[in-house]
Amino acid sequence: MPLFTNEVTPEYQAAERVVLMRERGTRALLFVTLSVFVVWFVVGKVRDHFLLQQTWEPLTYDAANLTVIGVLDHRGDYEHNFFKVVQSNKTTRVELTGTGSDYCFPPNASKLFDSHIEEIIRGAQNVDGKVGDAMLIPYLKAGIARYQQKPNADSLVTADMPIEIEGQTGKPSTLGELLTKYEEKKKAKDAAEEDTGAGSGSSAAGSVEHGKVVAGDLLIRACPVLLTTKCFSSAELITQPANGLADEMYTVRLNLTPEGRSRFYHWSRAHENESIVFVVKGNVTTAGRVTQVLDINWWEINNIRDHASAKSLVDVVNSNSKSN
Numbered sequence: 001m002p003l004f005t006n007e008v009t010p011e012y013q014a015a016e017r018v019v020l021m022r023e024r025g026t027r028a029l030l031f032v033t034l035s036v037f038v039v040w041f042v043v044g045k046v047r048d049h050f051l052l053q054q055t056w057e058p059l060t061y062d063a064a065n066l067t068v069i070g071v072l073d074h075r076g077d078y079e080h081n082f083f084k085v086v087q088s089n090k091t092t093r094v095e096l097t098g099t100g101s102d103y104c105f106p107p108n109a110s111k112l113f114d115s116h117i118e119e120i121i122r123g124a125q126n127v128d129g130k131v132g133d134a135m136l137i138p139y140l141k142a143g144i145a146r147y148q149q150k151p152n153a154d155s156l157v158t159a160d161m162p163i164e165i166e167g168q169t170g171k172p173s174t175l176g177e178l179l180t181k182y183e184e185k186k187k188a189k190d191a192a193e194e195d196t197g198a199g200s201g202s203s204a205a206g207s208v209e210h211g212k213v214v215a216g217d218l219l220i221r222a223c224p225v226l227l228t229t230k231c232f233s234s235a236e237l238i239t240q241p242a243n244g245l246a247d248e249m250y251t252v253r254l255n256l257t258p259e260g261r262s263r264f265y266h267w268s269r270a271h272e273n274e275s276i277v278f279v280v281k282g283n284v285t286t287a288g289r290v291t292q293v294l295d296i297n298w299w300e301i302n303n304i305r306d307h308a309s310a311k312s313l314v315d316v317v318n319s320n321s322k323s324n
Helices: 010-053 098-104 115-127 129-147 175-196 216-222 258-270 307-323
Strands: 066-070 083-088 091-096 225-228 232-240 249-256 275-280 283-289 298-304
Touching (some): 129 216, 225 258, 232 307, 249 258
Antiparallel strands (some): 232 249, 249 298, 275 283
8 A cells, every 4th residue: 555645556657657658659540541542542632633634545446245335416406406405205316407517518518418419318217227337427527527617527427438248259340339329219119100190299309308317337436435334343123112103213323443434524624514325235225415524433324214224324334334
């Protein structure tokens, strides 16, 4: 027992030392943790800065998997849009507008671009869809280039350019050869209709139906490519149960890779209020609209009505991420 009240036992001193050591250890641990967090935060910010400032080479479409494209449709500027995105009856489609067609076949361009050429290509599509579609692709590219006010848009279409047609082997025909071939078919058809009196006024009027649906496999070959399958790390399908006001709907969550995040950030800065279209294995699956400049690691596409479309989008991303 201590003789004076201010004396302490060795046991008490030891207890104080243990408490002090614990406090110092806790402070040291907190300091180390905070330091690691600060370093991680700073390094992440520096990495993000350089990633978002990076200039990327243009992407090539991924016909076998997923390609995300821009279709240059400014909200509130419908009359001057190149394409129109229509979502109805659980489907999404992209149509070439009259304005878009005028950019593809401008009246003041060379003979290779006049409206007569457009009629020939439409006729080729009616006879053989694959051939007609392949002939239309360079005109879509040239039209988009004009719409974006890029120089030398006419040079994207030449009479001697080879036209690759899916499933055909051997030396491809040139655009000029195909135009001549289907122009002769059109003349023969028009002559036959004139003799029989059938279809009078249809082709003679010289009008071509606009608002035509453009297939996904054409769009990815003509439109700007934002992202492809490699720009996503994973995907998730979320079901929104039906209620008294709406049927069952689906949300797709797509997680972006660092490259995908950077590419989309750059696109969103210059293309606010434009639609982006998701094309899976050549088919238009769904679409969304860029509402603001976005620097994000993931997307959510809400209110998808068709289960098969939503699932195909999720499956193609996850299948590719597993294979890598």
